[in-house]
Amino acid sequence: MTTSKNFLPVTAEEISALGWDRPDIILVSGDTYLDSPYNGTAIIGRLLQDEGYRVAIIAQPDMNTADIARLGEPKLFWGVSAGCVDSMVANYTASKKKRRTDDFTPGGENDRRPDRALLAYTNLIRRHFKNTKPIVLGGIEASLRRVTHYDFWSDGLRKPILFDAKADYLVYGMGEKTILELAEALKNGSDTTGIRGLCYYAKEIPAGYAELPSHEECTEDKDVFTKMFHTFYQNNDPITAKGLAQRVDTRYLIQNPPSQTPSRIEMNRYYELPYTYRVHPFYAAQGPVRALDTIRNSVTTHRGCYGECSFCAIAVHQGITIAERTEASVLKEVQRFIDAEGFNGIINDVGGPTANMFGMECRKKKDHGRCANKRCLYPQKCPQMPSDHRKLNSLLNSIRKTEGIKRVFVASGIRYDIIMDDKAFGGQYLDNMVNFHVSGQMKIAPEHMKDNILGLMGKPSADVLKKFVEDFYKRNKVRQQFLTYYLIAAHPGCTVQDMEDLKKFTSKELKINPEQVQIFTPTPSTYSSLMYYTEKNPFTGESIFVEKDPNRRKIQKDIIAPPEEKKPVKTVPYPFAKKKKGSNRPKG
Template sequence: MDKLNKFLPTTKEEMKQRGWDELDVVLITGDAYIDSPFMGIAVVGRILEDIGLRVGIIGQPDVNSDIDVKRLGEPKLFWGVSGGSIDSMVSNYTATKKFRNDDDYTPGGKNNKRPDRATLVYTNLIRRYFKNTVPIVLGGIEASLRRLTHYDYWSNSLRKPILFDSKADYMVYGMGEQAIIDLGLYLKEGKDVKTIAGLCYISKEPVKEYIQIPSHKECLENKEKYIDLFRTFYDNNDPMYSKGLCQEVDGRYLIQNPPSRYLEENEMDKIASFPYQRDLHPYHAKEGKVKALETIKFSIMTHHGCWGECNYCAIAAHQGRTIRTRSEQNILGEAKHFTTMKDFKGIISDVGGPTANMYGYECKKKINLGTCIDNKRCVDAHRLCRTMKVNHSRNINLLRDIRAVPGVKKAFIASGIRYDFIAADKNHGKEYLKEIIDHHISGQMKIAPEHTSDEVLHHMGKPGKQSLIEFKRMFDELNRETGKKQFLTYYLIAAHPGCKESHMHELKQFTTHELKINPEQAQVFTPTPGTYSAVMYYTELDPFTKEKIFVEKDTLRKEKQKEIVVTKKSFSKPKNSSGSGMQG
C-alpha cells in the first residue's frame, strides 16, 4: 500500500483505490487533516476504522460551495463534525477580540480556512447540500464545552446549548472514545443510540431520573442560577458516579447522558498504536506546511486527564480529573517506532500530557470511588490533599528508559510541569527536577505561576507564591551543583477575574525583586466555555461563595494591566524596602 492509502481517505479517488464506493462515516474538522494521535479527528477516525467501519475525513472544507462537503459523498451511518483541536473563536481571536492572522493548524499558516463557530457552520453546510441525511453528530472541544447554557465571551452573552443553535442530531462529549465506538456500532445495528453514555440529544420530554438543572431562561434572568447550573455540570463529569442532566430550553430539553467510562491502560495503548502516519495528508500538503506538525510529529502523549483544576482551564471538564496512563512498554514502543522513520533526527519534541508530571500515580480513593465533589479538590490555592501521594519515581524511570532507546538523542518535556508537585514529593521530587535539568530541557524551563498575588491566585485556583519561591530555590541550587546556566521563564496572566491594577504592580514588584526578571510577555485572560473563570467573568461573583468580585471588562484597562508587568524596571530594590514589597 502506498503512503497515500495509509491515510484515511479524503477524496473519491482514494476510496476507489480501497475498493469502496461509499463510506459509513464522514468526519469534518476545522483543522487540516493530520494523521496523528494528537489530533482528535484522526483518533476518532482510527477508532471507527478499527471496529470495521469505512471512514473518510474532510479537513477545512470550503463553506461557500459544495465542492468539499460533497467530495466523499453521503455517508451510510453518520456525519461527524468538529470545530478542530481548538475552539474556533479562541483560534480566530485574541483575548481583546482582535482577529488572529495566523493559524498553526492551517497549511501555509494563514488564518483563512477556519470559520467563526466552525461547528455550527459545518453542520449548516451539510444540511444545505444533503436534505434528510443521516444523523449529524457533534464532537470535539468546541461542542463539548458548549453542551449546556454557556457564557460566550465573543458575543458577551449566554448562549443556548450548541445542539439548539446547530442543526445537529447528537453530540459526543468529553474524550468520547467509548461513546464513538458505541455510536458507530449502534447505528450499524439499528439500535437506539439515546441510551449511550457520553451522548447529548434534544428531547420533547424530560428524563425524570436525571438531575433537572436551571433552564436556559432561568440562567438568563438570574446569574446565581447560572452558577448553580455550572457547578452541577462540573461535578457530573466523573463516570464513577455522575448522573445524567436535563435542561429545559424553550419548551424542549437538552439531555446529557452520564459520562462515558474512562479507558483502561490496555485500551489507551491500543489507541496510541493505531497506524497513524504522523503527517499532513498529501491533499493538504500542496498548500504549505502546518506549523502544529512540527511540535506533534515526534511527541509522545503519556496520559489523559488533569487534576490541577486551574479555574481558567477547561482540561478538567473535557478530559476528566482522573489520570489514565499508557504502559511504559507501549510508550517505549512508540519511541522505538520513531527511530524507524526516515525524517526522525533523534529528537522527541515532548513526553507528557496536560501536565507532564502527573504520569504514574493517582489518588487511591479517586480510583475506587471517583473524584470528590462540592469543590473538594486534589489541590487548590492553599494545599495538596493528603490522600494524593505525589510520586515521580515511575516518571523518572520512564524518562531514563526513553533516553536509552538507540537512536534517541534527546527527549524534551514541553508539556506543563506543576512545580508545586515537585516540592510536595519529598522522596523523588528533587530527583525528578534534576532529571529534567540534566536531560529534558534546553537552556530554559517554562513554568506557569500565572500570578503572585494570593488574592488573584485564589480565584485562579493556583498555589500560593511560597511554592514558587521554594521551587526556584531548588532549581537554582541544582543548576549550581551541575554547573549549568539554565533559567526559568514564566507564564503570566493579566486581567483575570479578581485582578486589579494594584495586583499587577504587586506582580511586577515580585518578578523584579524576587525573580530578578523583566517579563517579556504576559497574556490577557480569555474567558473560555467550560471554565469557572468564565463564570466569574460573566457573573462578577465568586462561584463558590457567590460573593461579589472585581472583574475588569474594559479592553484598554486589560491591556494596561498587561503593560504594567512587561514594562522594564531595574532589579535593585526600592529604598526603605527590606524585601520584595509583597504582602500576600
C-alpha cells in the same frame, strides 16, 4: 515513503481506489488532516477504521463551494468537529481582534476556519444534503458548549450548542468509547439513548436524571446560572455523575453520564493505531502546517489533570482522573519514531496536560470517584493524593537509554508544587529535568503571585513558587538552565495594582522581565469565565472586580510585559546569569 495510501481517504479518487461506493462515516474538521494522536479527528478516524468502518475525512471544507459534497453522503453519520481548539479562540485574540495566523491550516493563514465552526459546518452539510444521515458533534468546542454557557465574543449566554447547530447528537469528552458505541447502534438501528458520554434531544426527562435550571432561567438570573454551572461541573466524574437534563424552549437537552475513564489497555490502543505523523499529501501540497513542528516526535503519556485551575477547561473535557499509557506502549511509540525515515534522534516532548502527573493518582478517586466540593491540590494538596515521581523517572530514563535516542525533552508544563511535595523522589525528578530533559528553559505556570488572585485561580501560593525557584537554581549552577514563567493579566479579581505588585515580585523575587504574559480570555465552561460574567466569586457569592474594558485589560498586560518600544525595568541578577536582551532568563 509516506503516500496517501497510508492515510484515511480525503478525495473521491482515493475512495474509488479503495473500491468503496461511499464511506460509512465522514469526519469534518476545522483543522487540516494531520494524522497524529495529537489530533482528535485522527484518533477517532483511526479507531473507527480499526473497528472495520470505512472512514473518510473532509478537513477545512470550503464554505463557498460544494466541497463538502466531494465524497458524497456517508452511510451512517457525519462526525463534525471545530478542531483541536474552540473556533472562536482560534480566530480571535483576548482583545477580540482577528488572528492572522492558524497553526492548523496549510500555509498558516487564518482564512479557512469559520467562526462557530460547528454551526457553520452543520448548516453547510444540510445545505447540500437534505434530510441527511445523523450529524454528530464532537471535539472541544462541542464538549465545552454542551449546556447553557457564557460566550465572551457575544458577551452573553448561548443555548446548548446542539440546539444552535441543529445537529442530532453530541459526543462530549474525549469520545472514543462513545463514538464506537454510537456507530454500532446506528449501524444496527438500535437504541442510542443509553450511551454514556452522549447528548441528545428529548421531550421528557429520563428517570433518575437531575434537572438543571432551564436556559431561559439562566439568562434571566446570574445566580441561577451559577447554580446550574455548579451542578454541571460536579457531574463530570464517570463514577459519581448523574445524567443531566436542561430545558431549552419546548425540549430538553439530555446529557448522559460521562464515559468511563479509559484503562491503560484502552489508552495503549488509542495511541498505537497506525498514524503516519504527517499531514495528508492532499493538504500538505497547500503549504506547511506549523502545528506539525510542535508535535513532531512528541509522545502523549496520559490525559486528564486534577489541578482544576479555574481558568482551565481540562476538567470538563478530559476529566480530573489521570488516564495513562503503560511504559511499554510509550516505548513502542518512541521506537516508531526511531524507525521512521529522517528521524534526528530527538524526542521533542514526553507529557500530557501536566507532564508530571503521569503515574500519580488517588486510589480512592479511581475507585469511588471525585470527592464532593473538594479539590485534589487546592488550597493544599489532599493527603490521599500521592506525590511520587518514581514511575515518571523510570519512564524518562528508559526513553533516554533507548538506542537511537540522542535527547529527550519535556516541553509540557509541570506542577512545581507536586515536585516540592514529593520529598522522596521530587528532587531526583528535578535533577533529571535539569540534566537531561530541559532545552535551555523549563516551563512553569504560576500565573500570578497575589493570594487573592491565586485563590480565585485555584493555584498554589507564591511561597511554594519561591521555594521551587530557589531549589531549581541550586540544582543547575553548572548547566545554567532557566525558568519560563507563564502569567495571566486581567483575570477576574485582578486590578492594576495587583499587576503592579506582580511586576515588583517578578523583578525582586524572580529577577526577570517576563515575556509570557497573556490577557485572560473567558472560554466556555470554566469557573473563571463564570466569574467574568457574573462579577462574583462563585464559591462565596461575594462581588469581585472584573476588568472588562479592552484597553484597560491590555494595560494590565503591559505592566508586566511592556511594548518593545518601552525600556524594560532593570532587575537584579542571579550570580551566574548572563545578560540576554528580551529574555525570560534572569538578568545581569
